[in-house]
Amino acid sequence: MGRFYVTTPIYYVNDAPHVGHAYCTVNADAMARWHRLIGDETKFLTGTDEHGQKVADAAEKNGLTPKEWTDRTSARFREAWDALGISYDDFIRTTEPRHYESVQKFLTRIYENGYIYKDVYQGLYCVSCEDYYTIDSSIDGKCPIHGRELTEMEEENWFFRLSVFEDRLLEYYAEHPGFVTPDTKRNEAYSFIKGGLRDISITRTSISWGIPVPWDEKHVFYVWYDALINYLTAIGYGRDDDEVEEWWPASHHLIGKEIIRFHCVWWPAMCMAAGLEPASHVQVHGWLLVGGQKLSKTMAAEGGVRLSDIAPVVLTNEFGVDPIRYYLLRETVLGNDGEFSHEGITSRYNTDLANNLGNLVARVTTVVSSKCAGVSPAAKTDSALRHEAEKAIADTAAAWNRFAPQSALEATWNLIGATNAYLEQHAPWKMEPGDAVDAVMGDALEAIRLVAILATPAMPGVCEEIWRRIGLSGTPADKTFDQSATWGQYAGGHRVGKGDPLFPRMKSDA
Ligand code: MSP
Numbered sequence: 001m002g003r004f005y006v007t008t009p010i011y012y013v014n015d016a017p018h019v020g021h022a023y024c025t026v027n028a029d030a031m032a033r034w035h036r037l038i039g040d041e042t043k044f045l046t047g048t049d050e051h052g053q054k055v056a057d058a059a060e061k062n063g064l065t066p067k068e069w070t071d072r073t074s075a076r077f078r079e080a081w082d083a084l085g086i087s088y089d090d091f092i093r094t095t096e097p098r099h100y101e102s103v104q105k106f107l108t109r110i111y112e113n114g115y116i117y118k119d120v121y122q123g124l125y126c127v128s129c130e131d132y133y134t135i136d137s138s139i140d141g142k143c144p145i146h147g148r149e150l151t152e153m154e155e156e157n158w159f160f161r162l163s164v165f166e167d168r169l170l171e172y173y174a175e176h177p178g179f180v181t182p183d184t185k186r187n188e189a190y191s192f193i194k195g196g197l198r199d200i201s202i203t204r205t206s207i208s209w210g211i212p213v214p215w216d217e218k219h220v221f222y223v224w225y226d227a228l229i230n231y232l233t234a235i236g237y238g239r240d241d242d243e244v245e246e247w248w249p250a251s252h253h254l255i256g257k258e259i260i261r262f263h264c265v266w267w268p269a270m271c272m273a274a275g276l277e278p279a280s281h282v283q284v285h286g287w288l289l290v291g292g293q294k295l296s297k298t299m300a301a302e303g304g305v306r307l308s309d310i311a312p313v314v315l316t317n318e319f320g321v322d323p324i325r326y327y328l329l330r331e332t333v334l335g336n337d338g339e340f341s342h343e344g345i346t347s348r349y350n351t352d353l354a355n356n357l358g359n360l361v362a363r364v365t366t367v368v369s370s371k372c373a374g375v376s377p378a379a380k381t382d383s384a385l386r387h388e389a390e391k392a393i394a395d396t397a398a399a400w401n402r403f404a405p406q407s408a409l410e411a412t413w414n415l416i417g418a419t420n421a422y423l424e425q426h427a428p429w430k431m432e433p434g435d436a437v438d439a440v441m442g443d444a445l446e447a448i449r450l451v452a453i454l455a456t457p458a459m460p461g462v463c464e465e466i467w468r469r470i471g472l473s474g475t476p477a478d479k480t481f482d483q484s485a486t487w488g489q490y491a492g493g494h495r496v497g498k499g500d501p502l503f504p505r506m507k508s509d510a
Helices: 019-037 053-061 066-083 097-112 162-175 183-194 223-227 241-247 257-273 312-319 321-330 342-371 385-401 405-426 435-454 460-469
Strands: 003-007 041-049 090-093 116-126 131-133 151-160 216-221 251-256 281-285 288-290
Touching: 003 019, 003 241, 019 041, 019 066, 019 251, 019 281, 019 288, 019 312, 019 321, 019 385, 019 405, 041 066, 053 066, 053 223, 066 090, 066 312, 097 116, 097 223, 097 257, 151 216, 151 257, 162 183, 162 257, 183 257, 216 223, 223 257, 251 257, 257 281, 312 321, 312 342, 321 342, 321 405, 321 460, 342 405, 342 435, 342 460, 385 405, 385 435, 405 435, 435 460
Parallel strands: 003 041, 003 251, 041 090, 251 281
Antiparallel strands: 116 131, 116 151
16 A cells, blocks of 8 residues: 555635636546545645735726635635535645744745845746736746736745755656656656756745745745645655655646656745755646636636536536546646537537436436346456456556556456447347356446446546446445455456446537
């Protein structure tokens, strides 16, 4: 048994959660569920990033104090995650006292280690990114991500000596080839470091919405500098050394591609400066696009969809929780960009869920009702399906283990396809009741049992329902994967219920 600590980025609370945020959180949730299933001691952290200019501006625009605004918006993220069946173990808010304590202790440590000094910052800033730019990294003086005017800034700030970590970071990358995945993103981070690092300004005096710098109370920490430390706050940094020892660096940060520099350059350097090992792994994902564009509030104005129409809660009401989870996990290879659309969801739903999985369960439960008097037969050990099942088990497990939900589901669906083909080949619905039907049905039921286990990280609700329909008690996640995912455990003798269709077909213009 291992330890698995998985995190999402903490989301800015300048606005409501959208499906892009859900994409990242559902992927992290499926990974956490997979690791619990294989018996790893697992901690899954998500939360909200509540300081910084962008959040302070949003509060002011809405006539609220930052605290009132963040309370309200942070709660919307929790609601969205509840609607999506997200099994986080901890939800951190950067305005909590525990975070203030960890941040102040962590940064005091870096200060005492001599990596923080005072200087004047002069340059350009994008409030949407909460990031600094130089003229060279801007596009005609505008932010390359948001296209908005950059703000000129000049203040006396505290700086972090990022530049002195260049060689150590390069060495760390060389010694830990799996630190950042996929490789293309690793290479991006590596080239960035190779290109030379500049020290970074880490405090502000122009705003007060932030965590005070313990050795200079006129300053608050720059939002990114406080935010990254959340991963340590949640495991007790500065408060419980044993807990830190237990969970660090068994950590996997799942992040979007635009925040690579913070997680793959700054964050490991900050850990080094504080005398800690960097996190063990950063998994980068791409963006969900709508009509080829990153989701944004201005999409509707440009003739596209309104963000609120594709809010996570709206989507789960429209399609169901598990179908949305399935779509987000199955449609796009983690690391690539993917197009999000209603047509895409409907097509996946009708093909993979209604036609393949739903149809398999319906066929099997119907035939057991009509030809086996509603009582399930047992699986045979020498079934022709056994080889397919064992391959699906191995491929699915290998894919989940390498953070590849899309391939994991593909491998599981291969077993569904093979089982449907097996049924068509034998056509048990045309046979007379007896041993021959029992033999086919026992094997199909065993395949369904295995599918319910293999797909449970992605679709926990549906898999539990399938488990019940084939007469099993508890859930597919009750036993560890090693114990339950081997061919031939379906003992039969269970009452099998037909039930309503698991996935009623959707009109394709839904
Ligand atoms: N607050 C920072 C993260 C601090 S972590 C120490 C932040 N917040 S964010 O709300 O802007 O973005 C959070 C995550 O959501 C990022 O990983 C980002 O890539 C992801 N997504 C935002 N829009 C997205 C899509 N359209 N598609 C996929 N993920 C997207 O950055």
